[in-house]
Amino acid sequence: MAEIDRIDRRILNRLQQNNRISNQALAEAVGLSPPACLRRVRRLREAGYIVSDVALVDPLKVGQRLNIIVEVEMTRDQLDIYDSFVRKMQAAPEVSQCYQVTGEVDFVLVVQVPDMQAYEAFARRDLASDPQLNKFRSLISLRREKFDTAIEL
Amino acid sequence: MAEIDRIDRRILNRLQQNNRISNQALAEAVGLSPPACLRRVRRLREAGYIVSDVALVDPLKVGQRLNIIVEVEMTRDQLDIYDSFVRKMQAAPEVSQCYQVTGEVDFVLVVQVPDMQAYEAFARRDLASDPQLNKFRSLISLRREKFDTAIEL
DNA sequence: GTTGAAAGCCAGTAACT
DNA sequence: AGTTACTGGCTTTCAAC
Numbered sequence: 001m002a003e004i005d006r007i008d009r010r011i012l013n014r015l016q017q018n019n020r021i022s023n024q025a026l027a028e029a030v031g032l033s034p035p036a037c038l039r040r041v042r043r044l045r046e047a048g049y050i051v052s053d054v055a056l057v058d059p060l061k062v063g064q065r066l067n068i069i070v071e072v073e074m075t076r077d078q079l080d081i082y083d084s085f086v087r088k089m090q091a092a093p094e095v096s097q098c099y100q101v102t103g104e105v106d107f108v109l110v111v112q113v114p115d116m117q118a119y120e121a122f123a124r125r126d127l128a129s130d131p132q133l134n135k136f137r138s139l140i141s142l143r144r145e146k147f148d149t150a151i152e153l
Numbered sequence: 154m155a156e157i158d159r160i161d162r163r164i165l166n167r168l169q170q171n172n173r174i175s176n177q178a179l180a181e182a183v184g185l186s187p188p189a190c191l192r193r194v195r196r197l198r199e200a201g202y203i204v205s206d207v208a209l210v211d212p213l214k215v216g217q218r219l220n221i222i223v224e225v226e227m228t229r230d231q232l233d234i235y236d237s238f239v240r241k242m243q244a245a246p247e248v249s250q251c252y253q254v255t256g257e258v259d260f261v262l263v264v265q266v267p268d269m270q271a272y273e274a275f276a277r278r279d280l281a282s283d284p285q286l287n288k289f290r291s292l293i294s295l296r297r298e299k300f301d302t303a304i305e306l
Numbered sequence: 307g308t309t310g311a312a313a314g315c316c317a318g319t320a321a322c323t
Numbered sequence: 324a325g326t327t328a329c330t331g332g333c334t335t336t337c338a339a340c
Contacts, residue, residue, distance in 0.1 A: 012210055016210055018207065019207055049215065050211075051211045052171065053171060054207065055168035055169055056169075056302055057202060058204045062165075069254065069261045086299075096304075097297070098297075100296040102295070110250075140256065141253060145251040145253055146242055151210050151249075
């Protein structure tokens with residue numbers, strides 16, 4: 001699958017808002033018959049356009065009150081150091097996102113924790129103890145004003 | 154629904170990884186009969202623990218190559234100004250996340266765009282033109298190393 | 307909470323345009 | 324690529340326990 005057309009985009013837009021819609025309803029919404037629609041959805045999944053299908057849980061409802069944006073500055077720019085740091089972040093359950101960035105800062109993390117105690121434990125365990133990590137800055141957030149996983153197509 | 158128990162947490166963990174699992178398979182995975190499992194899932198949705206069910210699309214596959222983390226500093230700390238800024242960010246399709254933070258910075262945005270041209274257009278339209286916005290700093294990312302929507306329960 | 311049964315809808319296939 | 328027709332299976336509900 002090299003390209004996606006308007007109908008594929010309509011399908012993806014719908015499924016990004018609600019992936020529990022029935023194939024029948026989706027087909028009607030995008031102007032296709034159910035089997036034709038189902039074939040497209042399968043192709044979009046198999047070709048990797050749709051990475052996964054997930055339920056989104058309200059963090060506040062389960063006691064995750066804090067979001068912390070962390071700017072990380074490494075001591076050196078060697079690729080292997082980057083890799084080991086990235087692997088550590090990928091393994092850390094507190095880290096929900098990790099971006100490698102250009103400029104003075106090397107990484108930006110989005111960390112989600114119940115409280116400051118949990119964040120301090122994470123920072124000690126995975127940040128402060130890292131010899132390759134030069135310094136990091138934490139921006140504390142009590143309000144996540146927007147969280148939208150959909151990509152406009 | 155005041156509290157959730159171990160079984161609810163197991164259900165949420167599963168559905169955060171894959172919400173297309175059949176109720177039968179989910180029931181078996183968490184050690185419940187299908188009707189009992191279905192009732193719990195319905196309760197979790199109605200009580201707002203599950204906010205939404207979505208398909209996650211690969212940004213690179215659809216040409217969204219850039220993530221930009223933006224630190225925004227406002228000129229004043231009035232609530233009504235915050236609100237109008239938040240509303241603008243919520244309406245902007247480029248902004249996938251917006252966090253109000255404490256400290257020198259007032260907001261952190263996660264912006265997703267195809268290229269720098271699209272980002273500059275957004276920054277001009279929604280940031281630089283805002284008289285209440287003092288300054289902003291953009292951290293450019295070409296690599297999103299981790300993006301996990303699941304909350305560990 | 308479980309089982310068992312019944313109803314209805316839907317996914318998925320097949321055959322065809 | 325698309326549609327129509329069909330079937331098997333699953334979700335979902337309702338009982339009774």
